[in-house]
Amino acid sequence: IPWAEAEHAIRALAADALTARRMGLSRGAACLSLERRTWMAGRCVTFARFLFPADRQTLVARLRQP
Numbered sequence: 001i002p003w004a005e006a007e008h009a010i011r012a013l014a015a016d017a018l019t020a021r022r023m024g025l026s027r028g029a030a031c032l033s034l035e036r037r038t039w040m041a042g043r044c045v046t047f048a049r050f051l052f053p054a055d056r057q058t059l060v061a062r063l064r065q066p
Contacts, residue, residue: 001045003038010034012054019051030054 011033020027032054038046 001038001040003040003045005039007037008034010059023051023053025053032057
């Protein structure tokens with residue numbers, strides 16, 4: 001789907017019982033949540049949420065001045 005704007009929201013959370021069971025983790029284990037939204041002409045066109053075990057992830061951002 002074409003989009004003009006995107007947003008990523010990353011947060012830490014503790015795995016609830018269902019998430020822990022599905023991911024093979026202990027209840028309360030640290031996870032990273034990534035939510036992505038995209039818009040076109042001011043309307044939201046996509047939404048996705050991903051959960052990752054926190055101890056197996058690294059977040060890296062490289063920024064450059066124009």
